[in-house]
Amino acid sequence: MTGAAWMLPALHFVAMLLLVTSLALIVSPQLFACIRFYALHSFLLALITTGTALYHRVPHVLIAAVLTLVLKTIVIPQIFYRMIRRLGIRRDVETYLNIPLSLIFSTLLVFISFYGVGNLRAIKPPLSQEFVSIAVATLFLGMFMMTTRKKALTQVLGLLLIENGLFLLGVTTTFGMPLLVEIGIFFDVLVGAIIMGVFVFKIRGAFEGLDMDQLTMLKG
Amino acid sequence: MKTLFLLQFIFYIFGALIPALSGKNTRLASAASHLAAGIGSMLGLACALFVFASGIPFEWVFPGEGVFGNLTLRLDRLSAVFLFILSALSAAVSIYAVGYLKDHHRDARFLGFVYNSFICSMALVITAANAFYFLLSWEVMALTSYMFVVMEHEQKESRRAGLLYFVMTHLGTAFLMIAFLALFLNAGSFEFRDFQASASALAPAWKNAVFVCALIGLGTKAGMIPLHIWLPEAHTQAPSHASALMSGVMIKTAIYALLRFLFQFLGEIEAWWGGVILCAGILSALIGILYALMEHDLKRLLAYSSIENMGIVFLGIGSSLFFAASGRTAWAGFALIAALFHSVNHAFFKGLLFLGAGSVFSAVHCRDMERLGGLIHRMPATAAFFLTGCVAISALPPLNGFVSEWMTLIALFAGMQFQGLAARFFFPILASLFGFAGALAAMCFVKAFGITFLGSPRSSEAAQARESDGWMKAAMAVLSAGCVLLSAGAGWTAGILSRVAADLLEGAPADFLPSGQSVCVSGPAEMGRFMPAAGLGLLAVLPISLWIWRRLRLKQLKVRTGPNWDCGFSRITDRMQYSATGYSKPLRRIFSFLYQPLRRVEVEDEGHVLLRTAQRFESRIRPLFEEVLYRPLARWIIGLSEKARQIQTGHIQLYLSYILLTTIILVLVVRLL
Numbered sequence: 001m002t003g004a005a006w007m008l009p010a011l012h013f014v015a016m017l018l019l020v021t022s023l024a025l026i027v028s029p030q031l032f033a034c035i036r037f038y039a040l041h042s043f044l045l046a047l048i049t050t051g052t053a054l055y056h057r058v059p060h061v062l063i064a065a066v067l068t069l070v071l072k073t074i075v076i077p078q079i080f081y082r083m084i085r086r087l088g089i090r091r092d093v094e095t096y097l098n099i100p101l102s103l104i105f106s107t108l109l110v111f112i113s114f115y116g117v118g119n120l121r122a123i124k125p126p127l128s129q130e131f132v133s134i135a136v137a138t139l140f141l142g143m144f145m146m147t148t149r150k151k152a153l154t155q156v157l158g159l160l161l162i163e164n165g166l167f168l169l170g171v172t173t174t175f176g177m178p179l180l181v182e183i184g185i186f187f188d189v190l191v192g193a194i195i196m197g198v199f200v201f202k203i204r205g206a207f208e209g210l211d212m213d214q215l216t217m218l219k220g
Numbered sequence: 221m222k223t224l225f226l227l228q229f230i231f232y233i234f235g236a237l238i239p240a241l242s243g244k245n246t247r248l249a250s251a252a253s254h255l256a257a258g259i260g261s262m263l264g265l266a267c268a269l270f271v272f273a274s275g276i277p278f279e280w281v282f283p284g285e286g287v288f289g290n291l292t293l294r295l296d297r298l299s300a301v302f303l304f305i306l307s308a309l310s311a312a313v314s315i316y317a318v319g320y321l322k323d324h325h326r327d328a329r330f331l332g333f334v335y336n337s338f339i340c341s342m343a344l345v346i347t348a349a350n351a352f353y354f355l356l357s358w359e360v361m362a363l364t365s366y367m368f369v370v371m372e373h374e375q376k377e378s379r380r381a382g383l384l385y386f387v388m389t390h391l392g393t394a395f396l397m398i399a400f401l402a403l404f405l406n407a408g409s410f411e412f413r414d415f416q417a418s419a420s421a422l423a424p425a426w427k428n429a430v431f432v433c434a435l436i437g438l439g440t441k442a443g444m445i446p447l448h449i450w451l452p453e454a455h456t457q458a459p460s461h462a463s464a465l466m467s468g469v470m471i472k473t474a475i476y477a478l479l480r481f482l483f484q485f486l487g488e489i490e491a492w493w494g495g496v497i498l499c500a501g502i503l504s505a506l507i508g509i510l511y512a513l514m515e516h517d518l519k520r521l522l523a524y525s526s527i528e529n530m531g532i533v534f535l536g537i538g539s540s541l542f543f544a545a546s547g548r549t550a551w552a553g554f555a556l557i558a559a560l561f562h563s564v565n566h567a568f569f570k571g572l573l574f575l576g577a578g579s580v581f582s583a584v585h586c587r588d589m590e591r592l593g594g595l596i597h598r599m600p601a602t603a604a605f606f607l608t609g610c611v612a613i614s615a616l617p618p619l620n621g622f623v624s625e626w627m628t629l630i631a632l633f634a635g636m637q638f639q640g641l642a643a644r645f646f647f648p649i650l651a652s653l654f655g656f657a658g659a660l661a662a663m664c665f666v667k668a669f670g671i672t673f674l675g676s677p678r679s680s681e682a683a684q685a686r687e688s689d690g691w692m693k694a695a696m697a698v699l700s701a702g703c704v705l706l707s708a709g710a711g712w713t714a715g716i717l718s719r720v721a722a723d724l725l726e727g728a729p730a731d732f733l734p735s736g737q738s739v740c741v742s743g744p745a746e747m748g749r750f751m752p753a754a755g756l757g758l759l760a761v762l763p764i765s766l767w768i769w770r771r772l773r774l775k776q777l778k779v780r781t782g783p784n785w786d787c788g789f790s791r792i793t794d795r796m797q798y799s800a801t802g803y804s805k806p807l808r809r810i811f812s813f814l815y816q817p818l819r820r821v822e823v824e825d826e827g828h829v830l831l832r833t834a835q836r837f838e839s840r841i842r843p844l845f846e847e848v849l850y851r852p853l854a855r856w857i858i859g860l861s862e863k864a865r866q867i868q869t870g871h872i873q874l875y876l877s878y879i880l881l882t883t884i885i886l887v888l889v890v891r892l893l
Contacts, residue, residue, distance in 0.1 A: 096873070109884075116887035136887065143880040147873050155872075 011051045015134050018044045018168070019110065022141045022161065026106050027099050034093060034157055035080045042072030045164055048131075049171050061171065064182045068167070071186055076160065076193050083153070083197050087204065094150040102148065106141055113137040131172035138165030152203055156196040163189055221278055225267050225295065228307075229340060231260030236336035239329035246328050251318045253332030257339055258314030264307035264343060271300040272716050279349070288352035289410045295347055297720040301560055302346045302469075302476045305567040308702065309468045310339050312695045316575050317461045319691030320582060327371060331459065338364040338465065345473045351400040351410040354477075355393070362389045365470055368462040369454045381453035388450040392440030396477075399433040402426060403485055412480065419487035427486050431493055434481045435500075442474035443527045444534065445504040446845050452511075455523035456587075460578025463519060467526045468571040472563050475533055482541060483724035494542030495646075501534030502650055505657040510814060513664045513807055514841050516589045516800045518577045521668055522570065525613065528661060529566045532628055533559045535654060539631045542643075544725060550744040551634050553721040553732025558627035560717045565620040565706060569612035572699035573668075576606035579692055580672060583685040589800045591679040592672045598685040603673045605696035610669045612703045614662040618759040620706035623741060623752060625658060627714075630748045660807075671800045678794055710752045711738045801839060808841070815841040 021044060025037040046068040053061035095102065113136040118129060142161030149155050167185070235256030242249035271278060275297070282291035295303065317335065321328045341364060344357035366389070370382035404410055406426065407418040422430070436447070443451040451471070455463045482493065508527030515521040536559025544552035579602045580595060581587055596603040612619035615626070632654060635647035677683035687693075706713055715737030718729035725732075735742040740751040786792050808817050822836040823829075867878075 112884055112887065116884075116891045140880065140884070143876060143883065147877040147880055149873075 007051060007055050011048060011055070012130065014044055014047050014051065015131060018048065019134050019137060022138050023103070023106055023110075025157070025161065026141055026145055027103050029093055029099065031084060031093055031153065034154065035077050035084075038080075038157055038160060039073050039077040041161070041164060042068060042076075045168060046073060048168065052171055064171065064186075067183070067186045071190055072160075072164070075190065079193055079197060080153070080157075083200065087200070093154055096148045096150065102144075106144060109140040109144055110137045113140055132169065135165045135169035135172065138162075138168060141165075152196075152200045156193070156200070159196070160189070160193070163192075221267065221270060222280060224263050224270070225278060225280060225293070228260040228263035228267065228343065231256050231263065232336045232340035232343070235260065236333045236340070239332040242329075247322060250321050250328035250332045253329075253336060254314045254317040254321070257336050258311050260336075261307040261311035261314060261339065264303055265311060267295060268300040268304035268307060271295050271297060272304075275719065286352075289350045291353050292349040292411070293344070293347040294349035294412075297723050298476070298479060299346050301564065301717065301720055302472060303343065305472060305564055306339070306342050306346060306469045309567050309571045309699075310465060312698045312702075313461050313464050313571065313575070315698070316464075316578070316692050316695035319689045319695075320459070320461050320578055322689070322691075331368075331371070331462075334364050334367045335462070338368070338462070342465075342469055342473060346476055349412045351404065351412065351415070354412075355397060355400065358396070358473075359393060361470065361473065362386075362393065365454070365458070365462070365466055368458040368466070370457070371459060371462075372457065377453075378457045381450075381457040385450040385454040388440055388447070392437045392447070394437070395433045395440075396437030399430045399437060399481070402430045402433070412484070415485045419485055422487055427488075428490070431481070431486060431490075434478065435496065438474040438478045438481075439500065440474075442471050442478070442530050442534075443504070443508075444500050444530065445507050445527065446849055448504070448508070448527050449843075449845055449850060451527060452515075452520050452523040455526065455574075456517060456519045460519070460574055460581060463523070464571040464574035464578070467523065467574055468567040471526065471530060472533075472567065475530075475537070475559075475563055478537065479724065482537070489541055489545045491542055491545035494538045494540070494545060495642075497534050497538030497541060498646075498650060499538075501531045501536075501538050502653050502657075504528065504531030504534060506531070506653060506660075507814070509657050509660045509664055510807070510811055513660060513667065513804045514815060517587045518580065518589055518592075518668065518672060519574070519587055521589075521664065522573050522577060525661065525664065526566075526570060528657060529562065529570065529613070531657070532625060532654070533562050533566070535559075535650070536562060536624075536628045536631065539628075539635055539647075540725075542635065543631075546638065546640075546643075548638070549725055549727040550731040551631065553718065553725050553727055553729075554627065554634070554743050555631035556721040556724065557714055557717045557732060558624055558631055560720060561627060561710075561714060562624035564713070564717075565612070565624045565703075568699055568702045568706060569609045569619075569621055572605060572609040572696060572703065573613065575692070575696050575699065576602055576609060579688040579696070580606075580685075582692075583688065584679075584681045586679070586681055589668075589671045592677075592682050593675045593794070593797065594673070594677040594682060595685055596673040598683075599673075599687045601693050602688055602696065603669075605693075605700050606673065607669055608700040608703055610665040612707075614665045615658050616662070618707060618752070618755045620703050620710065622755075623707055623710040623714075623750065626748075626750060627741065627743070629654060630743045634743065663807075667800060667803050671798075671803065675797045676794045678797065704756075707752045708756055710750075711735060711740050714741050814844060816844065817841050 018041060021037055021041045025034055025041060028034050028037055046065045049061060049065035049068055053059065053065060097105065114133045117132050117136050139162050142158045142163075142165060145158030145161060146155045147158075149158065235253045238253040238256060239249045242252070267278070277294060277296035279292065279294045282293075284290070314335075317331075321331060338361065341357045341360035345354060345361055348354040348357055366382055366386055369385050370378055372378045373382070400410075403415050403422075406422050407414040435444075440447040440450075455467055458466060482489065505528050508524050508529075508531055512521050512524035512528065515524060536555050540552045540555035540559065542552075543549070543555060577587070579599065580592065583595070583599060583602075584592060586592065608619070612621040615621040629651060632647055632651040635643055636651070638644070638647075677685075714733055714735075715729070718733040718736075721727075721732050722729045730736060731744065733741070734744060735749075740749055742749040808815055818838070818840055820836075820838040822838075823832060824834040825832045
């Protein structure tokens with residue numbers, strides 16, 4: 001059932017690259033760089049998905065891989081570029097924590113995820129336990145990004161990062177979900193990104209800025 | 221039988237839908253809807269009587285599989301008693317509603333829908349044989365009765381009463397759910413039958429916990445003190461015909477469920493349960509009637525009196541439990557019969573009284589007794605029916621209230637003869653307090669009738685009151701007849717109820733009630749004997765002979781008519797009559813520790829005491845339970861909520877970090893476990 005022996009270490013290597021990309025996404029100070037890193041992250045995810053599909057010989061996962069490649073690596077970044085152009089933002093990413101501190105926290109989160117789900121008895125993934133840890137780490141990093149960023153756009157990026165983490169978890173632990181579910185999820189993400197874009201415009205229209213601090217005013 | 225049984229529900233559903241389907245004629249739609257409910261109730265009545273006559277429980281299972289078990293409707297003898305109460309009262313109330321809602325209700329159509337759903341949900345509560353469907357109908361019942369309470373939602377008191385009722389009833393349901401879930405864990409199914417079968421396997425600690433939860437949950441609905449605070453408010457705000465059903469039937473569904481819990485679901489009975497219920501019962505009876513005496517609002521007075529009557533039912537149930545736990549099954553059965561009998565009786569006379577109060581309200585548009593008076597001249601029929609209800613509820617001998625209260629008292633007296641210091645000490649006190657409560661009830665209803673109907677009108681509205689229409693009078697006549705019949709046929713009624721008691725306790729009906737189905741009622745061991753027919757006969761002979769004597773005497777005397785002597789005070793006005801406040805003044809002084817009355821007199825004068833220009837007098841009593849128990853509780857909860865509010869900053873990042881932290885903690889917890 002399994003594929004060539006060289007594929008497993010290669011997949012591990014790509015997974016490590018994925019983790020590094022997540023960290024790079026967290027610490028990069030420029031918005032364009034962030035989006036490029038997200039595209040890279042999605043590309044690596046597509047690679048891992050393809051690898052899983054070939055290794056386990058489950059062809060329908062290949063469709064998921066192609067969708068990942070098309071949607072997350074090309075379409076969603078393009079949406080972001082267009083959004084930035086239309087909003088006319090060229091500014092740097094604004095965070096509550098400075099970059100070194102973010103990096104320290106991120107490392108801590110990666111550590112926690114490896115410690116927490118490193119050898120969990122509940123989940124026995126067919127490939128390796130490592131993928132679960134990396135997926136959870138990606139999830140944590142996405143949440144962390146949403147927590148520390150001030151602007152709505154970068155928070156959307158954090159959400160997409162979380163989604164990538166969940167996708168990785170799904171693909172590596174279950175040989176991919178049924179195709180229908182996968183396609184549904186992709187559609188969700190795409191629509192989600194578009195809706196987020198609309199929201200970002202609306203927020204700017206209402207508050208004359210994308211600073212999420214101003215949403216405090218909505219509290220009763 | 222099956223057709224009959226299902227047809228009643230179809231009529232209720234049909235009745236609920238009529239107002240929605242019908243055209244613009246509100247009056248006709250409302251009448252049709254209420255009459256449909258009336259027909260449904262008649263069918264229910266027939267079902268209940270059929271079960272009494274044949275003695276065979278009826279069961280109907282909804283076809284198909286449910287997640288929580290099948291929807292099973294079972295009508296055994298216990299359910300039949302309560303279905304009888306529901307159907308008899310709602311049949312009369314439906315007739316009443318046609319007249320009552322004729323002109324002065326703009327929401328008559330919506331009322332028709334709520335009314336039918338309410339009756340239907342109560343019928344389901346009584347017949348459902350599965351905990352899940354029981355709770356479902358229980359909640360529908362709470363919801364529909366809530367709609368009655370907030371029917372006049374533009375008034376602040378109405379909304380307040382509604383909120384209070386909503387909170388209290390959900391609190392009760394929460395406890396009830398815990399009780400049912402605990403039984404579910406034991407039995408592995410939601411079916412009542414399985415609860416009963418596995419009752420003996422219940423561990424003692426669980427059993428007691430379930431008892432406490434069930435008592436709190438059901439006591440809230442039954443208006444048991446100190447969980448009663450919603451009851452006077454809610455019953456006052458609902459339209460009168462709905463109050464009659466709420467007071468007559470809804471609070472008794474709690475009694476029904478309590479009997480199921482105590483005698484069927486919990487296995488071996490513990491003596492202390494009886495003690496707790498006896499204490500709650502005597503407290504409810506005494507405090508309920510004491511508060512009723514202080515009320516000037518006719519409907520609030522009746523509502524507080526409902527608390528008293530539920531207390532009496534609790535006394536019967538409590539002594540039954542106590543006797544059953546100490547092995548005196550015959551007396552346990554007798555006390556249970558008394559409790560069931562009083563439930564039936566209370567539905568009749570309290571329903572009658574609420575309908576009477578509704579007639580007064582629709583004639584005068586005022587519930588404050590200080591503005592009523594003299595209505596006996598303007599509304600003689602209503603006055604006669606109301607008086608019947610008052611006599612019955614005051615437990616005066618010929619009418620039905622007496623029979624059941626007498627039986628309860630006999631049961632309490634029987635408790636005195638038992639061995640054991642607790643019983644010998646406890647029961648005499650209970651019996652004397654119960655007697656005292658009965659006397660106070662009589663006093664209370666002398667006030668309710670006297671101030672409302674006698675004397676001369678205290679306001680111009682009361683002076684122009686008009687008698688209610690035929691529908692309303694017919695309904696009240698039916699219930700009055702019911703009160704008389706239940707008393708005349710007390711022996712037979714008790715005989716039927718003794719078989720219900722035999723279903724719940726181990727023993728033969730003849731042990732519980734040696735007299736059986738006959739003209740008289742007597743307790744086990746030939747203790748006490750009452751023949752209602754003799755009482756009724758005496759009551760008939762006495763006034764007739766008085767009337768004959770008066771006629772004969774008057775013939776011999778010269779009669780001269782003239783004005784009453786006014787002590788030389790020539791300008792007597794209607795405001796100088798005995799007032800409701802004045803009537804209850806002695807009790808307000810004696811029980812000032814309970815009432816904590818506030819009294820304020822303001823005098824305005826022109827420089828000298830004798831040159832008074834105005835004087836204001838204010839007197840009210842403090843709601844003790846609200847101030848001592850509920851206010852501090854509410855304050856504590858609000859304080860807690862204020863503290864919890866501090867984590868709500870409105871920063872989206874902060875909320876996200878809560879999620880992140882929770883996830884991290886969860887991951888670590890999973891790792892460490």
